[in-house]
Amino acid sequence: MVQEKALEIPPESTEHLEVKDAQVIFTTVWNELAAEFGQENLRFSKELILLGGAPGSGKGTNTGFIMKARDLTCEPIVVSSLLNTPQAHRIKEAGGMVGDREVVGLVFRKLLEEEYRDGCVLDGFPRTRVQVECLKLLVLKMNELYREYHQTPLAKNFRKPTIHVMVLFVDEKTSVERQLHRGREIAEWNARAAAEGVELREVRATDLDPEAAKRRYQVFKEQTWEALQSLKEVYHYHFVNAQGTIESVERNIRNELDYQSSLELDPATHDAVRRLPLASELVTHARQELVKRMDSYQLEHRELFHKVLRLLQERFIPIVSCHAIPGLAVVNSEDEVFDDPLTLAMVVDIFAERGYRAVANVNRAEIPESVDLKTGRITCSTKKIYRFQIRFSGCEIRRGGA
Numbered sequence: 559m560v561q562e563k564a565l566e567i568p569p570e571s572t573e574h575l576e577v578k579d580a581q582v583i584f585t586t587v588w589n590e591l592a593a594e595f596g597q598e599n600l601r602f603s604k605e606l607i608l609l610g611g612a613p614g615s616g617k618g619t620n621t622g623f624i625m626k627a628r629d630l631t632c633e634p635i636v637v638s639s640l641l642n643t644p645q646a647h648r649i650k651e652a653g654g655m656v657g658d659r660e661v662v663g664l665v666f667r668k669l670l671e672e673e674y675r676d677g678c679v680l681d682g683f684p685r686t687r688v689q690v691e692c693l694k695l696l697v698l699k700m701n702e703l704y705r706e707y708h709q710t711p712l713a714k715n716f717r718k719p720t721i722h723v724m725v726l727f728v729d730e731k732t733s734v735e736r737q738l739h740r741g742r743e744i745a746e747w748n749a750r751a752a753a754e755g756v757e758l759r760e761v762r763a764t765d766l767d768p769e770a771a772k773r774r775y776q777v778f779k780e781q782t783w784e785a786l787q788s789l790k791e792v793y794h795y796h797f798v799n800a801q802g803t804i805e806s807v808e809r810n811i812r813n814e815l816d817y818q819s820s821l822e823l824d825p826a827t828h829d830a831v832r833r834l835p836l837a838s839e840l841v842t843h844a845r846q847e848l849v850k851r852m853d854s855y856q857l858e859h860r861e862l863f864h865k866v867l868r869l870l871q872e873r874f875i876p877i878v879s880c881h882a883i884p885g886l887a888v889v890n891s892e893d894e895v896f897d898d899p900l901t902l903a904m905v906v907d908i909f910a911e912r913g914y915r916a917v918a919n920v921n922r923a924e925i926p927e928s929v930d931l932k933t934g935r936i937t938c939s940t941k942k943i944y945r946f947q948i949r950f951s952g953c954e955i956r957r958g959g960a
């Protein structure tokens with residue numbers, strides 16, 4: 559990954575002008591914020607998840623799910639709802655885009671709020687090439703501050719940023735259909751809400767008009783799509799096919815996020831570890847494999863299987879029942895039946911089938927048997943102790959009236 563590559567763009571090209579524009583905008587916004595808050599307080603989010611995609615691609619629909627997957631609890635920053643001046647409203651109603659200077663100023667200011675320190679989902683930024691360049695300048699600055707404060711007591715406020723770009727892809731037809739679907743949903747809601755006197759939801763003019771919805775998609779394709787592509791080389795970039803059902807889009811997002819740890823590694827490190835399966839791959843068929851093993855115990859090792867079941871019923875379950883509140887029981891056994899490793903696997907599987915999570919360990923204890931009084935040498939025998947930890951969701955106790 560090229561984190562801090564210098565831009566090599568020929569002078570006089572549109573791109574060159576946009577980079578220059580971005581530098582002016584960024585410097586103005588940054589200086590304004592530094593003057594207002596002081597440089598030491600320009601603490602931006604450690605992890606930024608930039609959610610991009612055409613209108614109707616499902617950014618709003620999937621935000622909650624992405625936040626859960628990344629352990630974020632703060633509200634997402636939805637850029638279009640930050641832009642609520644009358645002028646911005648007029649531009650949005652026509653399907654156009656609000657000026658870069660205004661967007662960058664509002665987004666950066668919002669990101670400084672304390673709840674976003676650890677991370678946040680940013681829905682709808684960047685949307686233009688100038689905004690992309692401003693984002694890159696912000697990340698460069700964050701890295702600069704990270705280095706500057708690295709060995710000072712303020713280091714914890716200036717952590718190295720991680721940037722994920724997640725682009726949800728839908729074609730024009732799907733985008734338009736979904737925008738109009740949203741428009742109909744909100745219109746129906748508002749009709750009911752007006753009759754019942756509850757709060758109305760904001761409806762976008764472009765969600766009610768097929769031509770305007772199409773225009774929004776065109777603006778996305780012409781201005782945003784290219785701009786987002788250029789982030790591929792610089793940050794963790796996730797392309798998600800968002801054409802399918804909500805469940806399939808969720809699955810595609812989850813797969814992308816599972817691979818993110820690999821993306822953060824150096825390629826040589828990644829090659830070294832990639833042969834080990836991902837946890838998500840292992841668990842995919844775990845349930846079917848368990849069923850197969852359980853049936854094979856019954857068919858091929860019936861006697862041993864029933865012996866283990868009896869032992870669990872008589873010895874283990876009474877102990878487990880006594881631990882129903884904490885949800886963790888430990889059972890030690892010296893029963894020779896466990897000398898056969900198959901029985902240990904049976905215990906783990908039987909508990910799993912019944913909804914517990916069991917782990918089996920073998921501990922070896924040295925028992926002194928005799929002492930040679932001349933040499934002082936102690937002779938020991940080894941005893942095997944089988945230790946089982948059985949976990950389950952314990953009983954929830956509520957105290958008081960709360």
Ligand SMILES: Nc1ncnc2c1ncn2[C@@H]1O[C@H](COP(=O)(O)OP(=O)(O)O)[C@@H](O)[C@H]1O
Pocket residue numbers: 611612613614615616617618619620736737739740743800801802803804805807
């Ligand atoms: N995968 C999907 N399949 C069908 N409808 C979807 C899907 N994802 C989102 N929608 C619907 O499409 C509309 C627009 O989705 P939304 O999340 O608001 O898009 P965005 O925030 O990207 O503009 C909503 O009515 C939503 O319920």
